[in-house]
Amino acid sequence: MPGNELIGNEELDEISYIFKNGSVLYRYGFDNKRNNCFKVREFESQFSRYFSMKYALGVTSGTAALRVALAALGIKEGDEVITQSFTFVATVEAIIESKATPICTEIDNTLNMDPIDLEKKITSNTKAVIVVHMLGTPANLEQIKEICSRKKIYLIEDTAWGCGGSLQNKKLGTWGDISTFSFDFAKTMTTGEGGMLLIKNKDVYKRASAWHDHGHENNPNFARWEDTRSSSGFNFRMNELQGAVGLAQLRKLDKIVNLQRSNSSYIWGKLKTIKNIQLRNAPKGSYETCDALIFLVPNKITAHRCREEIINQGLTTKILPEAYTWHFAGTWNHMSELVRASNNDLKNAFPKSQSLLERAVAIPINVEMEEGYALKLYNAVNKALHFNES
Numbered sequence: 001m002p003g004n005e006l007i008g009n010e011e012l013d014e015i016s017y018i019f020k021n022g023s024v025l026y027r028y029g030f031d032n033k034r035n036n037c038f039k040v041r042e043f044e045s046q047f048s049r050y051f052s053m054k055y056a057l058g059v060t061s062g063t064a065a066l067r068v069a070l071a072a073l074g075i076k077e078g079d080e081v082i083t084q085s086f087t088f089v090a091t092v093e094a095i096i097e098s099k100a101t102p103i104c105t106e107i108d109n110t111l112n113m114d115p116i117d118l119e120k121k122i123t124s125n126t127k128a129v130i131v132v133h134m135l136g137t138p139a140n141l142e143q144i145k146e147i148c149s150r151k152k153i154y155l156i157e158d159t160a161w162g163c164g165g166s167l168q169n170k171k172l173g174t175w176g177d178i179s180t181f182s183f184d185f186a187k188t189m190t191t192g193e194g195g196m197l198l199i200k201n202k203d204v205y206k207r208a209s210a211w212h213d214h215g216h217e218n219n220p221n222f223a224r225w226e227d228t229r230s231s232s233g234f235n236f237r238m239n240e241l242q243g244a245v246g247l248a249q250l251r252k253l254d255k256i257v258n259l260q261r262s263n264s265s266y267i268w269g270k271l272k273t274i275k276n277i278q279l280r281n282a283p284k285g286s287y288e289t290c291d292a293l294i295f296l297v298p299n300k301i302t303a304h305r306c307r308e309e310i311i312n313q314g315l316t317t318k319i320l321p322e323a324y325t326w327h328f329a330g331t332w333n334h335m336s337e338l339v340r341a342s343n344n345d346l347k348n349a350f351p352k353s354q355s356l357l358e359r360a361v362a363i364p365i366n367v368e369m370e371e372g373y374a375l376k377l378y379n380a381v382n383k384a385l386h387f388n389e390s
């Protein structure tokens with residue numbers, strides 16, 4: 001557990017500042033009451049500076065960020081949006097909410113979008129691709145970006161787990177036309193609930209900003225109740241408390257990622273001596289956030305045995321294998337739109353992804369690592385893999 005381990009006085013100070021300066025918890029207006037205290041605005045500005053991206057927009061969640069991104073790009077009924085079979089349900093939910101058709105690709109051995117399958121699934125209706133850097137390992141962005149540019153399709157990066165990572169020295173979240181972030185309580189940095197979009201194009205930013213606020217253009221020449229508008233929208237506004245916490249967390253982001261990386265490599269240093277376990281692949285030039293350490297074992301039974309042994313040591317796994325069904329599209333029979341788009345045969349839609357994911361084990365990486373954590377993991381995994389010998 002990353003950012004939520006380090007919440008403390010810095011976040012409290014940022015919040016106190018609001019209460020010492022008018023207590024306005026709303027991001028817009030009330031100018032005579034707030035002594036120029038605008039925490040969401042400041043958070044957006046610091047966030048975009050950190051990424052060297054032009055525009056940032058704070059929203060209520062990572063799911064909302066995806067929904068706003070699709071709205072800002074004008075995605076509508078009849079359009080197809082492609083994402084990957086290993087993701088969180090939110091990615092597909094946002095596509096369904098935008099009335100577009102959700103298409104999922106197989107994953108490759110980075111456990112992210114397989115560029116070869118992506119190319120196969122593009123049709124004349126494909127308008128956007130949402131690539132996900134699951135649990136902090138970059139997708140094969142160079143190939144995916146090349147395909148999207150060549151086919152003139154928008155690229156959205158779901159950077160919910162990639163915040164603070166990079167590929168070829170270029171930060172995750174700066175490769176796409178839009179990138180989305182989640183600051184929910186389990187993410188690398190957190191505001192409790194919250195999200196952000198980074199956007200390259202000014203007009204797309206303006207549409208996103210209006211759409212996330214009922215269509216308000218926040219025209220400086222008019223009072224809010226007389227504001228100009230050119231589209232409808234919804235309410236996904238971030239509030240000032242979230243903005244305040246986000247500012248303090250952003251200042252800790254590099255430290256969080258550094259600690260996760262060194263803890264992860266320490267743990268892998270122990271685990272890698274075990275026979276028949278294989279680290280998840282990372283593209284060349286990856287700087288992973290290491291929110292989790294994922295390795296593959298020979299089969300599904302062994303993966304579950306790893307979890308049992310890890311629990312026996314008083315520890316736990318993260319997402320794989322226990323929350324597999326929340327993160328693998330091949331099990332989402334409750335999403336009729338996805339079932340229909342997968343020839344009504346979801347179960348057999350992603351055989352390659354399934355064979356990778358069902359034998360994967362993910363270890364949560366903490367910022368504060370207990371003494372003996374790696375050794376306990378080693379003992380658990382070693383026991384699970386040598387089960388038949390004992």
Ligand SMILES: *Cc1c(COP(=O)(O)O)cnc(C)c1O
Nearest residue numbers: 061062063088090160182183184
């Ligand atoms: C967490 C997550 C989301 C959703 O973010 P929320 O802030 O929880 O709504 C979207 N996509 C991925 C890949 C995630 O892990």
